[in-house]
Amino acid sequence: MSTxxxxxxxxxxxxxxxxxxKLCETLHEKFSIPLSKIYAIFISNEDKQVLFWKQKNxxxxxxxxxxxxxxxxxxxGEKGEPNIIFDLDSTLEFPCDFNVYLLSAIYPRRFARIVQEHQAYFRVIPAEMYLSNFASDRSHMLDEQGNWLQPPPDYEPIKTKDCTMNIDHFINMTKNTSSNQYGTVYTLKEFIEIFMNH
Structure with missing residues (x-):
């Protein structure tokens, strides 16, 4: 992981x-990680209120x-290797062992009750699918007067051949939905069962 x-x-x-x-692109292009091993994961819920610990903010x-x-x-990870998380907003080790990240940032045991009250869902998207389908014109980051809520990246907005804005499809956490464009939504329990290191 120190690479x-x-x-x-x-x-x-x-x-x-x-x-x-951009991280998925870099992992593949600079570090030669196969796209088949990389996933983008959107985390949200119907209330648009998910809790995270160990964040810079x-x-x-x-x-x-x-x-x-x-x-x-x-x-x-390959057989015998751990699954690892990349979170550029986290104060944990970078990248971080999945289990460490889970129990430190998403589901600290001593806060289990409050985490359950704000149940998060996880939309898991294979990197190749994400790179092919994600588009954002950044309009969700404008206020009613058209001013930026936060300064945008200095590169051009990401778009596909057919679309300039579809972020809402990725943020939508309708349970048990799956598509060949936007990945699959899992509960916390399902997410842990699939990715937890044993």
């Missing part, structure tokens, strides 16, 4: 979906950050 550094990747605060898009280690959604990346 990687945050400085290897493009980062813009509050644009996690684009950060992960966290003011107090006890109180979590509340995101409307968050996006991370995962590399699936």
């Amino acid at each position: 990687f550094s945050k400085s290897d990747f493009i980062y813009t605060s509050c644009y996690c979906e684009e950060n992960v898009y 966290q003011v107090d280690h006890f109180y979590p950050v509340v995101w409307d959604y968050h996006v991370i990346a995962l590399i699936k």
